[in-house]
Amino acid sequence: MDEIDPFEARLLFSNMLDNLTGAQPTIDRVSAFAIKNHKLADDLFECIQEKLERFPIPPRLNVLLVLDGILASSSRSTSTQLALQAWKPLISKDLSSLVHKIAPEASAGNSNVLQAHKIVSNWQRKKLFDKAELDKLSRMLAKRVGDVSGSHSISASESGMRHQDILKRIEEDRERHKRHKEDAWIRPANESPKDELCAYWETVSDFNDADWQEISADNETYQLERSY
Template identity: 30%
Template sequence: MDPFEVRIQFLSLLRKLNASQQSIQKVVGFALKFYSGCGEDLWDCIVEECQKGSINNRINILYLLDSLCESSLLAKSHTGAAGATQDAGGSGGGGSLYVAYIARDLAKIVAYVVPEGRQGLPNLMSTKQILESWRAKRVLDPQQVGDVLATLDARRDSLEHAQAADPTSRAASASAPALPRVEVFKRIEEDRERHKRLRERRWVQPAAHGPHTALPPPLAAFLPLAHEDGEGHEETTLDIEFENEWETTSDWNEDDDEAAFEENALCFPAQDGEQEMDLS
């Protein structure tokens, strides 16, 4: 199949894309199969459809990229395990397949999926969920993903302030043409399918690291953190998940003191004539 035919078939698959895993995996398999000869052309097709497609098609493409990231990184891991003498990062951008393209054009893709104004609000929450997942799993550089998330939050805040300051803009946006009824029901069904998929993948089980394993374990994060000094062993998936929990844990406060006293009373109830243990 020549590159022109590959491009035509891929565009046809993208235009038929929906939220089902069968549809997504069909496109992912095609993209990986023809990556070696047409990878950059296929990526251009994805960006083009993300720019021109409807608001519903754009969020479908973002979920496609989520599966494409996972499949690309797993393919990279298996390739690295097959050649024991190959450097883990020696293949550069090509070693991670489409992940390098996604990292390069992340801001552009998100801008297409969540356009400015009220038009992009239906895709805002789902986009943030995917980006948060990528940041937690280290699929992409957490700092880069954080910058894109900050841009989305700033855009939403500016829209809310503009509507609060100018009531006429709220009325104008409310009178804007809405999606057709058929598209609304289609979006509801596809959102249900996507949310089911997200719930299935929400809990990531840590994998034990052993020096004698032949294949890399299913990592909780695809991109393990390295020590700042570059020495020692790489952090395990447990280290990564601990860091994620630590960053989202609030400081110790009075509520924590009360909870500790309650737990202590349940575990070690005071007997007659005894005084409670002083935890201060």
């Protein structure tokens, strides 16, 4: 089978990125193209960098999901190890820049922070990249997640997203969370108990005001029951 022409590959990949959404089938399709054409990873990665410069902030998260899909799919079988060898150094070299472009300090970047933190934490657990850099990025994103959660909910105007886009993002996040929980049951045979615990910990939702209110209500109920 003839290999695809580099120019044609860039054209096709660029078009796929332009039509990329947060829906898992589209993410899987773009990831599969990148894995299949891993010999052209340099050209395709340049497309990704160009799109991150041009895309509005909220849709940039979809590009991070594609990169995560490439790394996850490439590491699942021996036949795709060549794809991992091609893509991993490119992502590693530009890791910090990628994360900051996808979840910038601007208020619009706050809408991408939570998912970006989950993905970086997952890479951290899998030890995919330099530990020090992943630790630094994870701490930075965790702080921003805490700041956003502790201040107020993100409005449509702040996020740069329309109301219907926000609802769509919520549904897509739920679907990803469901898939993440399903994947969590598949554990490597040589995984340590600590790594397994960290993997399950990532599936636990953040502690928020609603949890405090529930605890307070339970305490009040307990005190009333004891008074009788």
